[in-house]
Amino acid sequence: MEVKIESIPEGTITSPEGFHAGATCAGINKKAKDKLDLGILFSEVPCAATALFTTNRIKAAPVVLSQERLQQGRALALVVNSGCANACTGEKGLAHAAEMAELTAEGIGISPEDVLVASTGVIGQPLPMKRIRTAIEQVILSRDGGHELAKAMLTTDTFAKETAVTVKIDGNEFAIGGVAKGSGMIHPNLATLLCFLTTDAVVEMDFLKSALKKAVDVSFNMISIDGDTSTNDMVLLMANGLTGSEAIIQGSDQADAFQQALDQVCIYLARYVARDGEGATKLIEVTVGGAPTIAEARSAARTVATSSLVKAAVHGADPNWGRVMAAVGRSGVEVVESKLDLYIGDIPVVKAGRLLPFGKRSVIQLLKGSEVSINLNLNLGSGNATAWGCDLSEEYVTINSQYMT
């Protein structure tokens, strides 16, 4: 069975068949009047849809609404805005989210129940519904509108994150596209993460759910910008089935290919979200091998990628390897000091727990790059994982200490 996964040049969320999108400037954030801040995604035919939502106990109104609607496992459209999170807004917020869905449904001519809602931005302020009502009417949907939607969902992100791939397997061909936004707002707030994924494959519901969970586990669940979890996180996958007739089910070769492609799209987007963390100047990639289990490898990799001290050291290109050792030691994962190997890039720094006479200059040179890789081998088992983060800069603090004042 030959599987070919190829990235689509300038691929985006509307690259798969039958998806349309568009965006407009609603002026939700008064200080950024010319920015695209409201987008709509629409599929010509009903999609099997599933999503993962924030685990925060304080959930934004659009999260509550979308979570409820997705119980039916089906969706046709999504409306998303940046500039206001519609979180901590009580009953009024829920009514606003419902109205956004209603207006979108009306414009397209579908049922409001088939429209999902996502928001990102400042917490605790009501949506400017008057401006949103006008804006929703103005959105023009098109087959290459994914790029506009990718821009409309951005806040303090410095670039749009979008990608798509085609998968060829066994005579079949389908595509998967995705867009994501990362940390911060124009008025910076939370490291809110939104990601929307589309595919024109026919995918059976149970497998769709399991595939999304698996893909998120190796991508969005492996990045950290500042350890805070937002009230608005949402990763959505919509499959409209336009390119096939037989559904992809768990355990098939098609399923393996689908999973592989979905992982690839999610990892691509997740890496860019990490790279574009607030104030970040570089991407940090942490791999942990030889852990007793994959879960422990993940936990260790995430702890190192999240450590403020490691992040600050990488920012200053400071070869302070002891901080990596201390971070992995506090990760809660089984660690035996005398077995630990540590590499910065491909330079061995610690072997069996002991410092090697490493070339400090070469390590500093590696740390000065725009992508820094830290590799640990616990030498205890076969679990391995990769996590991504970014450096901690003075700029991060500046961005996040000057919002309302």
Add this chain to the structure above:
Amino acid sequence: MEVKIESIPEGTITSPEGFHAGATCAGINKKAKDKLDLGILFSEVPCAATALFTTNRIKAAPVVLSQERLQQGRALALVVNSGCANACTGEKGLAHAAEMAELTAEGIGISPEDVLVASTGVIGQPLPMKRIRTAIEQVILSRDGGHELAKAMLTTDTFAKETAVTVKIDGNEFAIGGVAKGSGMIHPNLATLLCFLTTDAVVEMDFLKSALKKAVDVSFNMISIDGDTSTNDMVLLMANGLTGSEAIIQGSDQADAFQQALDQVCIYLARYVARDGEGATKLIEVTVGGAPTIAEARSAARTVATSSLVKAAVHGADPNWGRVMAAVGRSGVEVVESKLDLYIGDIPVVKAGRLLPFGKRSVIQLLKGSEVSINLNLNLGSGNATAWGCDLSEEYVTINSQYMT
């Protein structure tokens, strides 16, 4: 039963009867040659002793040694150095820690088994034993040497943390003293915490252990500077019994008074450690009331005090209350948005989950103070707790990104 707890003016670890201390400048950190960096604490008579150690899987050599020695529940002396953590130093590190104890024992004329060792500083470098050997011989012990020891254990701390109280109960009188150090090094590294506590009360061993655990739970376990756990953390309590004959046991009035005084000493030191966090300009005090359990109240308070986004907002005196809501929501604790009350200082900002029309200027004024208090009521139960942290400043990043380069 009348209990009177009074703080001793200029109190320190040698305020309780029979404790002697001293310090010298060993030159462990070559860049800070004139700094006191090696100290010794000694009790005239054997102490009942217990300690809590780092939960990091990577433990410094002095932690391994002291942990082993304290199994006998007894100690007579302690030797502590700053400037080098003696962590990730393998067999050689263990030999160095043992030699420090031996030299100290020799100088005083006691058994090495009765000497504990603590270190703080950079990870992964060997102790300069030649300098340490000379230095240990030079330490002169005295009844008011606690102040010198408090200075010798400092690294990037900007001031010494020391205190002592007398407790009068039922005709009895005893004292409790303590010293602590917080985050960083002259070459900044980990937020290593060392705390040594002494008392001249007679304390039964089981109660001594339980009292220390309880005091640490409401003090050092409730502070966070950057979420990293060091390889060298150690909180030690030594009771030499010089002021009494009958041992204080669990459940007695004396025990309650002892616990109250020990909590007070530990909270005093912990608050100052938080206040003096690397780059900090202010203390943040977070109280959580109305949690289902005390454990949940602690967890919620700690999560808010640790949030980078909350810390950065406080730094900039930015009334970004949504970040507090988001932090408590992700703490893993039961939270019902519609029941949450939030105060900044004594100004109500959120009532039953909804934003109140609060005076932004008054809140900004409070946030500009050197101590900021954030108060949450979950209105779900009777668990409450207080956590302390500090703001996140550009200076924190600068300190921690420029160590070796």
